[in-house]
Amino acid sequence: MATLLSVDNLAVSFTTEAGCFRVVDDVSFTVTAGQTLGLVGESGCGKSVTALSLLGLLPRPAGRVVGGRAQFQGQDLLALTAEQRYRVRGNKIAMIFQEPMTALNPVYTIGCQLMEVYELHRPELNKPQRREAALAILHQVGIPEAEARLAAYPHQLSGGMRQRVMIAMALACEPDLLICDEPTTALDVTMQAQILHLIRELQQKTGMGVIFITHDLGVVAQVCDQVLVMYAGRSAEQAGVFDIFERPLHPYTQGLLSAIPRLERPGKTMLPTIKGQVPSLEEQKAGCRFANRCPRASDLCEQQPVVSLAGESHQVWCHHWRDRPS
Ligand SMILES: Nc1ncnc2c1ncn2[C@@H]1O[C@H](COP(=O)(O)OP(=O)(O)O)[C@@H](O)[C@H]1O
Numbered sequence: 285m286a287t288l289l290s291v292d293n294l295a296v297s298f299t300t301e302a303g304c305f306r307v308v309d310d311v312s313f314t315v316t317a318g319q320t321l322g323l324v325g326e327s328g329c330g331k332s333v334t335a336l337s338l339l340g341l342l343p344r345p346a347g348r349v350v351g352g353r354a355q356f357q358g359q360d361l362l363a364l365t366a367e368q369r370y371r372v373r374g375n376k377i378a379m380i381f382q383e384p385m386t387a388l389n390p391v392y393t394i395g396c397q398l399m400e401v402y403e404l405h406r407p408e409l410n411k412p413q414r415r416e417a418a419l420a421i422l423h424q425v426g427i428p429e430a431e432a433r434l435a436a437y438p439h440q441l442s443g444g445m446r447q448r449v450m451i452a453m454a455l456a457c458e459p460d461l462l463i464c465d466e467p468t469t470a471l472d473v474t475m476q477a478q479i480l481h482l483i484r485e486l487q488q489k490t491g492m493g494v495i496f497i498t499h500d501l502g503v504v505a506q507v508c509d510q511v512l513v514m515y516a517g518r519s520a521e522q523a524g525v526f527d528i529f530e531r532p533l534h535p536y537t538q539g540l541l542s543a544i545p546r547l548e549r550p551g552k553t554m555l556p557t558i559k560g561q562v563p564s565l566e567e568q569k570a571g572c573r574f575a576n577r578c579p580r581a582s583d584l585c586e587q588q589p590v591v592s593l594a595g596e597s598h599q600v601w602c603h604h605w606r607d608r609p610s
């Protein structure tokens with residue numbers, strides 16, 4: 285399948301009162317048409333910043349792309365003018381945000397916003413047909429009384445409902461690339477499954493590529509083909525989803541996996557979790573950023589690890605990936 289997006293050596297800095305920090309450093313990945321790439325890592329690892337930088341949505345002036353390229357359909361997304369970016373966004377690329385309020389316009393009704401999407405993307409539809417399409421997609425994302433919701437304003441809906449409206453709007457665009465930033469975190473499990481199914485369905489129909497950001501490895505197993513595990517703004521491990529679960533090589537990936545509850549684990553044992561936290565920006569030192577939490581850390585880890593190829597498409601950034609897990 286064709287490569288849809290190719291991100292090379294992306295680097296993003298934030299300037300705060302405490303100084304200037306690399307929050308995303310030398311991150312590379314590709315998204316294939318019809319496939320889903322999972323961006324995984326604990327909170328603060330740089331997943332959202334990576335996504336926002338692709339769309340030119342970093343908070344300015346604090347956040348800035350300081351290196352890298354992002355080739356998408358012959359254009360470098362990181363080098364677009366504001367006008368070019370506007371055309372790509374919501375047309376070729378749609379994003380579902382963690383916080384839905386930011387993506388909906390408070391002064392227009394849901395129906396008005398949704399029908400505007402159809403007006404732009406499906407110009408062959410007349411007004412009653414647009415209304416039908418809007419009702420159908422609201423129904424598909426599990427919004428009850430869709431008819432009444434068309435006349436509602438965003439603030440009249442619950443958070444979970446707004447989230448579903450935003451998902452409906454993103455899917456209505458039938459984008460080539462969909463970026464989902466923890467889209468189902470606020471939804472209950474049944475709703476989550478329904479939304480994931482809907483995304484999958486559209487993907488199969490249109491060949492859309494998806495970047496799926498999550499800290500939930502259970503969701504990764506369900507929806508992703510490729511996985512990039514990030515830690516403190518850097519790549520830790522990248523592989524096909526099967527390898528990530530069956531042959532995790534980075535101690536951080538192994539830690540994340542052992543923190544998932546499993547049915548076969550006897551009832552009352554504690555879940556092993558990774559001790560410590562992602563270092564804050566001020567705490568970041570040279571060398572491997574995971575070293576202070578890593579069971580295998582050694583003096584070697586004072587040097588930043590370079591990438592090792594552990595399989596045909598299995599990359600790992602660790603000095604000790606060949607060692608047996610402790
Ligand atoms: N507006 C901002 N100003 C300063 N630092 C920020 C800002 N947004 C994010 N960061 C920093 O960038 C890092 C990555 O954040 P983020 O991408 O939101 O993490 P994730 O999505 O993986 O939870 C964090 O250390 C965070 O503190």
Ligand SMILES: [Mg+2]
Binds near residue numbers: 331332333382465
């Ligand atoms: Mg985030």
